[in-house]
Amino acid sequence: MSAKAKLAEGNFTSLADMMAEYANEAVHTAWRDHRLSLDFGNASIEILEQILDGQAAVDLDFQTRLWGSYFGEVIRRGFGGEWELTLPPAGGNAVVPTVIVSGARFYPLLKVYRRLTMGPAEALPPFYQMICGRLKAAGNPSRSGREGVL
DSSP: OOOHHHHHTOOOSSHHHHHHHHHHHHEEEEEEHOOOOOOOSSSSHHHHHHHHHTSSSSSSHHHHHHHHHHHHHHHHHHHEEEEEEEEEEOOOSSSEEEEEEEEEOOHHHHHHHHHHGGGGOOOOOHHHHHHHHHHHHOOOOOOSSOSOOO
């Protein structure tokens, strides 16, 4: 059974469980398909960027969920956030998975979608550095012990 099929059939008890499973699958996929190791640390955002740089916009929905969940888990684990379903900042009727850290909302799946569809102009490392800077300025230091250096 493919990773996509396995995740699609998943019986998740919560949004957090689903996002964690997708993120864990991203770790396995990165190694299996690219021989790159993702470890949920700050430096892994550069590795994720390498992976996304080589992705064609094929099966965009699954790629967005897979890589966006990983990106969100790096933020959530690093700063102690929570997953919630919220309306995106641009409006619309569909809720999207959102990482909330100390009241700040981050939309990692939307950012990954933009990276996949718009290319390097939407690179993840500068965006992640901005997130780290804003959260640290707000008094929310990284829980990973690795200070925002990519």
